[in-house]
Amino acid sequence: MxxxxxxxxxxxxxxxNVPDRILRAIDNPTIDHRGPTFAELGREVLAGIKTIFVTDNPVVIFPTSGTGAWEAALVNTLSAGDAVLLCETGHFSNLWREMAGRLGLNVETLDGDWRHGADPASVEEALRQDGGRRIKAVMVVHNETSTGVTSNIPAIRQAIDNAGHPALLMVDVISSLGSIDYRHDAWGVDVTVGGSQKGLMLPPGLSFNAVSDKALAAAETGGMPRSVLDWRPMLDAGKNGFFPYTPSTNLLYGLREAIAMLHEExxxxxxxxxxxxxxxxxxxxxxxxxxxxxxxxxxxxxxxxxxxxxxxxxxxxxxxxxxxxxxxxxxxxxxxxxxxxxxxxxxxxxxxxxxxxxxxxxxxxxxxxxxxxxxxxxxxxxxxxxxxxxxxxx
Missing domain, CATH: 3.90.1150.10 (Aspartate Aminotransferase, domain 1)
Known part of the structure; x- marks a missing residue:
């Protein structure tokens, strides 16, 4: 060698690259995840991560990669047999499509050439053609990591509104969160999917769902069978800074430091x-x-x-x-x-x-x-x- x-x-x-400052934060001793010190950490990161998504709504933190957050977005809001509209912009949009198919969703794809972002006009036309309102969600990758191409999320939101369609808007920001301007609330997104290992400067192992009121309502009335990825127990425990199962405590130390670094700059x-x-x-x-x-x-x-x-x-x-x-x-x-x-x-x-x-x-x-x-x-x-x-x- x-x-x-x-x-x-x-x-x-x-x-x-993980900055030394975050590595030192992760190096803190593990603590009791049912104790008051953890509750303080939990409340801090659950509040802090909302400022990165630019939302007043809840953000759920999962101890998974971004793939887990993809799945959480789907199983909490949709039911097997539902139709979804996916904008193909590259390899990762296709992986999300494959997951949706394996979960029993009927995926309609707007094909792309991998050299351009999602086309709002095509989204609007597809939704206008959906007179029976079969399509329950539109799935878009904000920054396609496989191609270096971004999609205009506000324009996609406008296309959905122009069509007068009730579909949820789901957006993957795994490689844009903390590196490219993104605004969950202002852009009218219902479920935003994020990950820790890119703009947040952390190792892999944390993922996120920022959820709108509309998405929360869909989770209450529908969704697929789910357990580990269920928003409801996560949100209930999170009110007091806790998680319903063992969290990635040391990565949460790192997340707190990453949020601080982003705001300091x-x-x-x-x-x-x-x-x-x-x-x-x-x-x-x-x-x-x-x-x-x-x-x-x-x-x-x-x-x-x-x-x-x-x-x-x-x-x-x-x-x-x-x-x-x-x-x-x-x-x-x-x-x-x-x-x-x-x-x-x-x-x-x-x-x-x-x-x-x-x-x-x-x-x-x-x-x-x-x-x-x-x-x-x-x-x-x-x-x-x-x-x-x-x-x-x-």
């Missing part, structure tokens, strides 16, 4: 930092003469960038070369994009020098793997970072 010096560069779009500043790093990355890609998978400038993700490999060059071999030579992990292409793209994660606890190192690793990797490209992308990105840093300082 080759000896390594320095720190591994984890530049996949999640799990992200300020959410608007956090989003601006991500936008600036994303633009620097896209400048580098353009400077290399390469193409981003996302084709609409207003849909570019600020959490990651998916880069299309030139014909004749495999993304997987390129990533292996970068890992071997520079100890840096880049995201793989998933599903239909396997070996066609690589993904650069630039979210979470991240700064200019970390991005500079990341882009330098990609630049050297392109040379090492003999990938056809134009020199100069790295210099252009660094110039942008220097210029915008000086402007911010002024």
């Amino acid at each position: 080759t000896a390594r010096t320095g720190r591994h560069f984890l530049q996949i779009p999640g799990p992200t 300020g959410l608007e500043a956090v989003f601006a930092r991500h936008a600036r790093h994303a633009e620097a990355t896209r400048i580098a890609v353009r400077g290399w003469g390469l193409e981003t998978l996302c084709q609409s400038p207003n849909e570019h993700s600020n959490a990651l960038t998916a880069v299309v490999m030139p014909n004749g060059s495999g993304a997987d071999d390129f990533r292996k070369r970068v890992l071997s030579a520079f100890d840096m992990s880049l995201g793989a292409g998933l599903g239909r994009m396997t070996d066609r793209i690589f993904r650069i994660g630039h979210l979470g606890s991240f700064n200019d020098l970390m991005l500079a190192g990341t882009l330098a690793g990609v630049d050297m990797g392109l040379q090492l793997a003999d990938v056809p490209h134009t020199r100069g992308g790295l210099d252009q990105a660094l110039s942008f970072l220097a210029k915008t840093s000086a402007e911010a300082g002024a």
